Amino acid sequence: MNIGLFGYGKMGKMIEQIAQQRGHAIVAKVDVETEEISFKTMDVAIDFSTPDAAFGNITQCFENNVPVISGTTGWLDNYENALDICKQKQSAFIYASNFSLGVNVFFELNAQLAKMMKGLDQYKASMEEIHHTQKLDAPSGTAITLAEGIIANTEYKEWKLEEQGDKTIPITSKREGMVPGTHTINYESLVDTIEIKHTAHNREGFALGAVIAAEWIKGKTGVFSMKDVLNLN
Ligand SMILES: NC(=O)c1ccc[n+]([C@@H]2O[C@H](COP(=O)([O-])OP(=O)(O)OC[C@H]3O[C@@H](n4cnc5c(N)ncnc54)[C@H](O)[C@@H]3O)[C@@H](O)[C@H]2O)c1
Numbered sequence: 001m002n003i004g005l006f007g008y009g010k011m012g013k014m015i016e017q018i019a020q021q022r023g024h025a026i027v028a029k030v031d032v033e034t035e036e037i038s039f040k041t042m043d044v045a046i047d048f049s050t051p052d053a054a055f056g057n058i059t060q061c062f063e064n065n066v067p068v069i070s071g072t073t074g075w076l077d078n079y080e081n082a083l084d085i086c087k088q089k090q091s092a093f094i095y096a097s098n099f100s101l102g103v104n105v106f107f108e109l110n111a112q113l114a115k116m117m118k119g120l121d122q123y124k125a126s127m128e129e130i131h132h133t134q135k136l137d138a139p140s141g142t143a144i145t146l147a148e149g150i151i152a153n154t155e156y157k158e159w160k161l162e163e164q165g166d167k168t169i170p171i172t173s174k175r176e177g178m179v180p181g182t183h184t185i186n187y188e189s190l191v192d193t194i195e196i197k198h199t200a201h202n203r204e205g206f207a208l209g210a211v212i213a214a215e216w217i218k219g220k221t222g223v224f225s226m227k228d229v230l231n232l233n
């Protein structure tokens with residue numbers, strides 16, 4: 001398969017390695033200095049760029065009939081607009097805040113635990129995410145997806161950075177060294193704490209998941225999720 005990379009930073013380079021190991025060709029490496037993009041030979045585009053660049057990259061691909069896998073976080077104010085353009089152009093799209101298999105299992109575990117905690121008012125939910133110091137957005141996209149999973153299955157109404165409140169999930173974002181991504185969810189009562197945690201050891205899991213999603217989407221039309229790709233039910 002011929003892949004166009006949008007964003008050739010830490011993730012773009014890791015995706016290149018994994019894609020080549022799996023027999024794919026990288027036909028474009030689009031980054032901030034790129035002046036001209038040839039879409040003709042691209043079977044699929046993988047966007048891991050920046051919050052400011054993602055929407056433009058994604059919609060350019062749809063306009064040129066190229067399906068998109070996007071892992072960029074921090075651009076979701078424009079998510080519904082991107083879906084409209086994808087549908088208009090009869091293209092295909094997967095966005096995931098986290099492409100790793102482990103985190104996608106963790107998303108399911110989080111939803112199951114939230115269902116069990118619903119109505120147990122003696123417990124207060126909170127979340128902590130830790131990432132490297134170069135990360136531009138906070139909280140992480142993964143933390144937002146986890147908070148949405150709790151909100152969908154409990155009486156919590158919203159998440160906020162740090163802020164407390166009965167119906168608010170407080171998220172603490174820490175930026176330390178080279179940490180690839182650690183997410184912890186706590187339910188704390190006066191007598192005990194229930195904690196679930198996912199720790200990424202490196203970026204390979206994110207990159208492999210994105211390449212698997214690109215293999216899966218080829219030839220399809222529509223908007224999908226990693227749940228579809230991984231058949232997690
Ligand atoms: N979904 C996931 O599984 C997952 C995993 C890791 C990182 N991410 C997200 O992916 C994004 C990239 O992460 P990273 O660690 O590779 O960051 P990075 O800073 O190392 O790389 C981003 C690259 O995008 C480039 N860029 C800037 N403007 C651009 C434009 N207009 N077009 C194309 N490229 C442009 C930058 O020059 C840089 O090379 C971030 O939003 C991060 O949160 C998601």
Ligand SMILES: O=C(O)C1=N[C@H](C(=O)O)CCC1
Nearest residue numbers: 073097098135140141142181
């Ligand atoms: O390194 C990053 O940046 C990461 N971003 C994603 C997020 O915001 O959740 C996934 C984990 C790594």
